[in-house]
Amino acid sequence: MACENARLARGGIAVSILDQTKLPASEERLHPDTPEQCRSAIERLAVRGAPAIGIFAAFAFCTLAQKVAPAPGPRSWEAPAGPDFVEGMGRLRDYLAQSRPTAVNLGWALDRMMNVVREHAGEARFDMLRALRAEAATIQEEDIACCRAMAEFGLELIEDGWGLITHCNAGPLATSEYGTALGPLLLGRERGMNFRVFVDETRPLLQGARLSAYELDRAGVDTTLICDNMASVVMAEGWVQACFVGCDRVASNGDVANKIGTNGLAIIAAHYGVPFYVMCPSSTIDFTCATGADVPIEERDPEEIRSKFYERPMAPSTVKCFNPAFDVTDHSLITAIVTEHGICRPPFTESLRG
Numbered sequence: 001m002a003c004e005n006a007r008l009a010r011g012g013i014a015v016s017i018l019d020q021t022k023l024p025a026s027e028e029r030l031h032p033d034t035p036e037q038c039r040s041a042i043e044r045l046a047v048r049g050a051p052a053i054g055i056f057a058a059f060a061f062c063t064l065a066q067k068v069a070p071a072p073g074p075r076s077w078e079a080p081a082g083p084d085f086v087e088g089m090g091r092l093r094d095y096l097a098q099s100r101p102t103a104v105n106l107g108w109a110l111d112r113m114m115n116v117v118r119e120h121a122g123e124a125r126f127d128m129l130r131a132l133r134a135e136a137a138t139i140q141e142e143d144i145a146c147c148r149a150m151a152e153f154g155l156e157l158i159e160d161g162w163g164l165i166t167h168c169n170a171g172p173l174a175t176s177e178y179g180t181a182l183g184p185l186l187l188g189r190e191r192g193m194n195f196r197v198f199v200d201e202t203r204p205l206l207q208g209a210r211l212s213a214y215e216l217d218r219a220g221v222d223t224t225l226i227c228d229n230m231a232s233v234v235m236a237e238g239w240v241q242a243c244f245v246g247c248d249r250v251a252s253n254g255d256v257a258n259k260i261g262t263n264g265l266a267i268i269a270a271h272y273g274v275p276f277y278v279m280c281p282s283s284t285i286d287f288t289c290a291t292g293a294d295v296p297i298e299e300r301d302p303e304e305i306r307s308k309f310y311e312r313p314m315a316p317s318t319v320k321c322f323n324p325a326f327d328v329t330d331h332s333l334i335t336a337i338v339t340e341h342g343i344c345r346p347p348f349t350e351s352l353r354g
Contacts (some may be wrong), residue, residue: 005047005176006056006140008133013066015059019046020173024214035064035095042099042106045205049174050248050284051143054105057096058136061113064092065132081121081128089117101296102257102326103248104286109139143176146281146340147183153338154184154244154279158195162241165198165231168259169211170246170279180246180279182215189221196222198234202259203227204304204323228261235272243269243276250278250285254331254348255292260324266333275335282339285352292328300325 009016014033021044022028030046032038038060041047047056068088093110100106116135120128158164170181178186185195197216202208209225216223226234234240243265247258256262256278269276289295302321307313315321337344337352344351 005049005052005173006059008059008062012133013063015056015063017041017047017056018173020048020211021046023173023210032060033063034067035092038064039096039099042096048207049169049246050103050105051146051175051180051281052173053100053103054109054283055136055140055143055176057106058109058113058139060096061089061092061110062129062132062136065089065117065129068092078124078126081117081123081125083121085125085128086117086121089114100298102298105248105281105283108283112139140176143281146283147175147177147179149340150180150279150281150338151178151183151187153340153343154277155188156343157275157277157336157338158184158188158242160188160193161195163196163198163234163239165200165234165240165243165265165274166212167200167208167228167243167245167262167265168202169207169215170244171212171215173211173215174246179215180281181244181277182212183279184244185216185221186219189219194222196224196239198231198240199223199225200228200231200261200265201225202261204308206309207259228264231265232268232272235268235274240269240272240274243274245276245278247278247280247284248326249289249295250280250337250352251289251291251295251331252285252287252349252352253291254334254337254344254346254352255295256329256331256334256337257292257295257297257326258329260327263327263329263333266329270333276329276333277336277338278329278334279338282341285339287353292330295326295328297327298325299323 014031019028019030032041097107171179199212200208247256249257266276300323305321306315
């Protein structure tokens with residue numbers, strides 16, 4: 001189930017990504033090669049999913065480094081990466097980091113890249129670029145290993161024949177290989193296990209319908225698409241034995257910020273006694289965030305509610321819209337948080353640091 005969510009292209013001067021806004025109708029790749037194009041790719045969700053955003057940002061940082069404070073002359077890449085270069089890369093880091101405030105992996109990956117810049121300041125630009133490319137590749141390789149480990153741990157939580165429900169998209173498109181929340185389902189299917197998976201459509205951007213259903217169906221998983229407001233019905237019927245979701249940020253107390261609607265799904269699961277599992281790499285845990293109240297919640301364009309994916313607007317143009325992209329699920333509603341290091345159970349203030 002490997003998914004190449006980002007790679008260097010055009011001799012290393014651009015990043016190649018699969019445009020997720022075009023799925024499932026067509027598989028098209030983009031090659032952003034300017035700061036504006038790279039930031040736009042994140043903002044308009046051409047690349048999305050917290051781990052995938054971090055990986056893309058790291059590769060984008062490499063390509064854009066070649067355009068920051070260029071040195072004069074035909075042998076410019078032999079010139080040292082001086083203070084002007086370091087300052088320019090710092091501005092680039094901040095510019096890209098502002099594209100989506102909730103997903104912690106974006107800033108985390110960019111900070112790793114800036115550490116490389118500082119460590120190699122004063123060296124030849126060619127050596128700097130080589131070090132940046134190596135770090136970006138390492139970030140991607142680490143995520144592949146994380147996905148594999150999480151899928152194994154998550155598979156311990158479910159049984160053959162179970163009914164499962166997921167929200168939004170936390171599969172290969174959002175990460176590097178198996179994904180986070182979809183990882184156990186895909187790995188189990190590879191090993192001959194059968195699950196019945198209910199996929200929330202995840203309004204207003206329909207990333208469950210367009211992306212998760214697309215990934216699961218291609219993998220041969222028994223997939224049933226439902227509207228977000230149907231989750232209580234399938235749980236009441238006893239068709240769901242566990243919930244699996246990804247996340248964009250975990251606070252140190254175990255509160256989780258994920259795609260809007262996750263909190264509602266967790267509340268319904270608690271009412272029906274269905275275990276609620278969150279899966280994420282440890283890089284998504286933000287120990288500087290005490291609780292979910294400290295997580296910045298992105299609010300997106302009102303037109304995503306009013307007119308996106310519709311042939312004509314579905315609400316009057318004069319009506320106000322409230323469109324938060326994420327909500328926070330309280331740690332008391334979460335059965336366990338699965339990372340590449342294992343299964344963390346309450347109290348999360350202790351297990352997440354273990």
